[in-house]
Amino acid sequence: MGRSDHRLGSQLPVTPPTLADVAERAGVSRQTVSNAVNNPDLLRPDTLERVRQTIAELGYSPNRAARNLRTRTSSLIGLRFTPVQEGTANATMDRFVHSLVEASEEAGYHVLLFPADDDDPISGYDNLISSTAVDAFVVTDTYLGNPQATWLSRQRAPFVAFGRPWDDDVARHVWVDVDGAAGTRLATQHLIDRGHTRIAWIGWRKDSPIGEDRRAGWLSTMHANGLPTTGLASRVEDVVHSGAEAAAVLLDESRPTAFVCASDTLAMGVLHTLWIRQLAPGRDVAVVGFDDSQVAQVYPVGLTSVRQPLEDVAVEIVRTLRALLSHQQVETRGVLLEPTLTIRQSS
Amino acid sequence: MGRSDHRLGSQLPVTPPTLADVAERAGVSRQTVSNAVNNPDLLRPDTLERVRQTIAELGYSPNRAARNLRTRTSSLIGLRFTPVQEGTANATMDRFVHSLVEASEEAGYHVLLFPADDDDPISGYDNLISSTAVDAFVVTDTYLGNPQATWLSRQRAPFVAFGRPWDDDVARHVWVDVDGAAGTRLATQHLIDRGHTRIAWIGWRKDSPIGEDRRAGWLSTMHANGLPTTGLASRVEDVVHSGAEAAAVLLDESRPTAFVCASDTLAMGVLHTLWIRQLAPGRDVAVVGFDDSQVAQVYPVGLTSVRQPLEDVAVEIVRTLRALLSHQQVETRGVLLEPTLTIRQSS
DNA sequence: GCGCCCGGTTGGATCGATCAAGGGGGCGAC
């Protein structure tokens, strides 16, 4: 089944060589070439070498579609790519995607992005799973009442969540998450070690379990060190000016010397208030943010911030995914990773 | 060829329905179902309706792999995902990816990400193209001497570049780009309108054609308004402290009242110097950045910045890609889009 | 009466890799 005829005198797009082309050229059967690629152990060394050489000469690479059809796999991991929120410093998603792409590559997977359809959060998943376009999903927004995880479980679609199923006790899916409380514990202890005793908290509204988790880290560390917390906590929207307002109120009413914030966005608000009041971040008042965003990195003073180990999260997720897909029993239902603290001049 | 037997009493993963299943259930032939999906015009309205209903009932969706194999397409667009540079404000790539994902979806494409292998920038492309895993690429870093575009052209692989082929006069590929000079022209004129006459430029080193383009916008606008430029320009590395140093030197030597910067990163450096010198951004000295990054958005004062129309870029790229893939002759070799200026308190 | 269009049906081939079964040759054991 030589293909040279297709190529002769053609301005046509070049047809890549197939398994059969390699087989013919190397003087073996298709299956042998297939084995050379997928089960090299089955070949005699000299045959293997000959086939490999031919593969290299022809620049052969197995056709993805054909392989996918036969094996009923795609080597693709689906990820719903949610838009960045403008006006905030939150870009965790973006950094995570980078890590996931790299971790996936090492496991032989590629990442397929699909957009978020706010009207119907399920449709994107449904399309991909019912057309067997992806092998599995990585689900990122496991917030309250998000139907994705439940729906995917019911569909028996393999997936791993980045984020705990906070509210849902019966959720039986596998997840990887970062211990937010441990992060704020680090931050708070760091400030205590620096001699601060009046350390305030600015976090998100109560309906955010992630926010409450981070808050708990601050609270427990304060209590463990016998430090006061009354009048030192505030819960606001995750936007800069809310952070600024909260900081102003707290400074007036409770005179904190340090702030731990649930996000870099809020921390920027605090810095704004300090700037207005001519207070020097790090010297007069310490500030710690959360996420180690680009904002924290390039802000002139340098914002100390809790850094999520997204690279590790991605590696762990891919590892779990592989176990799921190879139908191994996954031993652990959840993995919790420890964040670190990136210390800069603001503390 | 009913599949109900596969489903009965199964703990097995559910096998999705196939074309034949739909055909049998709807009492038509496979070909008709295929036509209902791909060429609805060929069916009588009532037949079409019946088939569509059956498709909906069964939740049928054509198997991607089978379709890909037969049609030799994948509906996938490959994008090499380069890591964010930590310590800078540059996240253009991330915002662009979001836009591209959305624009692609509307055209029936999905975006496949693959990581950058610094040792061999070609290998990632080669793997995907030779295994016919993607239909086309979007290439983002068309900087000096980047071999990707040339290589892809030679391979006859369809692709559209985000970025002009600056150095390469013989490059024959299609591209979409943002007019950087127009952006800095906007910024400079904005400052002139505000009454500034001594407007400084802080840009990148001379070997960056993008940087030189942006610089040209500042230069031409200054000249057009009969304003001086000597001693008012600086070329540095794209990091915060370089921007800060450059600003300090310029302030000492040339007393500018405004700065136009090639990036938000450099603008942050300028703001840092202003802060040290107790100068108020926007009141004492105006600053304009480039990219409208999250940093510009959440920085307490609010950084005026040139915003690239990445949504439009993505739409234009996808449009061009579709033309390329449908073997239409693409009329325009390049498209240049106009940025806008997001004005905040720093100016 | 011939040819053609319409809205389908039918059988088969096709895409390229993989799976399951089988086969020839060599070797050791009986």
Next chain:
DNA sequence: GTCGCCCCCTTGATCGATCCAACCGGGCGC
């Protein structure tokens, strides 16, 4: 000598959608 077995490789069928060619009977125009 031959039986069985393993090794290495070949062969035919398969995955599911699509494409192709041929064909159907009724209606229409010439």
